[in-house]
Amino acid sequence: MDKRAMTLTAAAASVGVLGIGLAVGLSSRDDDFSRTASTPTPPATKTTPSKSTPKPSGSTRTSATPSSSANTGSASSTSSDTNESSQTTDSVQTTADKTAPANVPTRVTTTQPAPNVAPTTRDGGSGGLRDGRYTGRTSTHRYGSVTVTATISGGKLTQLTENATANDTKSEQYNSRAIPVLKKSALAAGNANIATVSGATYTSQAYLSSLQSALDQAA
């Protein structure tokens, strides 16, 4: 799973609350629109989210950033607003403006479906999408963020805009990788006094003979 796949999944999730077949447009936006056009298939199979697409329930929270979930800590409170936002498109629009990225956009990708290829709705047709522009939550990753905006016109999805920001350089990305090192290199990184020890979970019994117990006595 590469970073791009993850951000797209997150973006698909944040737009997915609109219901209908937006997930189809996102997960296959590079080449599948034409295929959809030439070979119409039953909506039931075509709009089923692909394996990599999060399930609708709870999927809106996929876009939570690592740091925000860090601060939330205790599993707090968003299950109810997930349910609400999956039922009303209004609440999606509300979150949109709040979460506009602070960074300078470095890349904006726009996807425009062929005019006659508006994705079908999940129930096969009658679902009405309200016209307007809807911006999904900003999905943040280590090196930037992605925000997807969907335009609905005439009850159909007519445009998807992906606003991606980057806040780090390629070399920094490379440096974040864990690379193979020799033990002496790791040992050399650890040469100061330590306060405590992290190891694979030890049991109560093993604790007595562990390094940490010695440290506790010395503290």
Next chain:
Amino acid sequence: MPTFVFEAMGTVGSVATHTPLNDAASAEIRAIFAEWEDRFSLYRPGSELCRINRRETLMTKASAPMRNVFERAHEWSERTGGAFTPYRADGSLDLNGIVKALTIHEAGLVLSRHDHHDWCFNMGGDVLTAGVDHHNSKTRPWTVGIVDPDDRLALLSQFECSDAKPAVATSGNRERGEHIWRTTDSGPRFCQVTVAAASIEIADVLATTILAGGVPQLNACTDFFDIDVLAAAEGGQLFATAAFRA
């Protein structure tokens, strides 16, 4: 430093604080661990999680903490492409991959409420810190030694905690046997993975994820999350991000 030591969740916790914990704070910490253990234990037949696994309680009728943790575990499953999973191989629900970390986080909030700002909370090798270490009338960053999986009394490296990365968690398969299901056969097999992160939840979940998912997950997680990782493979090979390399 004064250290409060207690047993919970089948392991030992130690809380080092600059000034001694008062009885109320230590009692609150014990109570939080007892409450979470009561709810999520797979070893207590009467726990809510056991009742759910026996289909005596429906998740839709479960307590708010249960539903919240369940949802959170699923969120992590999505964010790790399914490498982290709240289900055992037999399909039963097992939230222990996230419960201990969330409990440590809650306990940390107790310390803040009692006006402790410099502390180090070690729960069975998972470490959450705040502030700095007061040592011989000086202060220094909280420094966590990483155990060598091949020699439990030796250290492999260390990590200096900061406000940005106050949490360090290690997953392994030595002390409690092979308790993590591997999700990949590609590349070397990890026997111990340490992750430093912005929260103990991120650190713990991703340490488990990388241990199970091997090098592909190691790369995916370091690409996507702001973490430092030290992973030990069987046969002695190490993989380290910058913080763990000299």
